[in-house]
Amino acid sequence: MTVVVTGATGTVGGEVARRLVAAGHPVRLLARRPERLRERPELAGPGTEVVTADLDADEPARLAAALAGARSVFLLTNNPLRPEHDERLVTAALAAHEAGGGAAPRVPGPRLVKLSALAVTDPGAQDLITRWHRENEARVTASGLPWTLLRPRAFMSNALSWAPGIRADGTVRAPAGDGRNACVDPRDIAEAAVRALTEDGGPHDGRAYALTGPAAVSPREQTEQLAEVLGQPLRFAELTLRQAGERLRQRYPERVVRALLESAERQRAGGKSEVATGVEEATGRPPAAFLDWAGDHADRFR
Numbered sequence: 001m002t003v004v005v006t007g008a009t010g011t012v013g014g015e016v017a018r019r020l021v022a023a024g025h026p027v028r029l030l031a032r033r034p035e036r037l038r039e040r041p042e043l044a045g046p047g048t049e050v051v052t053a054d055l056d057a058d059e060p061a062r063l064a065a066a067l068a069g070a071r072s073v074f075l076l077t078n079n080p081l082r083p084e085h086d087e088r089l090v091t092a093a094l095a096a097h098e099a100g101g102g103a104a105p106r107v108p109g110p111r112l113v114k115l116s117a118l119a120v121t122d123p124g125a126q127d128l129i130t131r132w133h134r135e136n137e138a139r140v141t142a143s144g145l146p147w148t149l150l151r152p153r154a155f156m157s158n159a160l161s162w163a164p165g166i167r168a169d170g171t172v173r174a175p176a177g178d179g180r181n182a183c184v185d186p187r188d189i190a191e192a193a194v195r196a197l198t199e200d201g202g203p204h205d206g207r208a209y210a211l212t213g214p215a216a217v218s219p220r221e222q223t224e225q226l227a228e229v230l231g232q233p234l235r236f237a238e239l240t241l242r243q244a245g246e247r248l249r250q251r252y253p254e255r256v257v258r259a260l261l262e263s264a265e266r267q268r269a270g271g272k273s274e275v276a277t278g279v280e281e282a283t284g285r286p287p288a289a290f291l292d293w294a295g296d297h298a299d300r301f302r
Contacts, residue, residue: 007076015190063092127259176268180216192282210276
């Protein structure tokens, strides 16, 4: 049976898709711009389908057809200003299940594996993005379908946004320089997702995995580790929240900028430093450290 993947043009979704294809699973990739996936040779395979799906469009029948026959669905959406995206995916999964005779008790329906965020467990996190993740989790868990929630801290790959500054003048510029974050390797998130999507017997059903790295690190400490990997001195320059906001406004709407700045303030206050055991619970092995991730991606900074 097919595994359906949304968000395959992104960091985690792309890694989920790559691992599924490499393992020989039948995979259906949903994308607004499918040509971006067809251009990637690591996603090509006899069991791979690429299907156009625009979650901005209210096309329930078309989306249900895209999910028809799925054993599991990886739900990854990335626009907190469009909460209907997750609602449409969950509704389509239910419709596809019912159309396929899902009323029979022996057919539990496709498992929904939802990429969320660990901030949903933080009582003090009430920003737009965190509220959106909580609402999406509620849709999934109330659907009546089997579900698994993946709750990562920040992706280690977010450090790639520092690459231009490192190449230009050897400087990392970021807010909350001493605020530690138990960031996680996207590859560990992807492995947890693949296991939840493909392992039979329901070992991941009803589970919410808190996914972090093995230690919390600050931007200043990440800079030191990048310098070690690259073999060159790097300087850390702390941005004020105002300066960080000015940079973010070049990429995001104001409501999203405010949410990201609230998140940075929580990190500065120590709200993201707790290390969890979700990666090992989901995958059976310890999570990768930031230094490991940096070593594997050193060329991206050179």
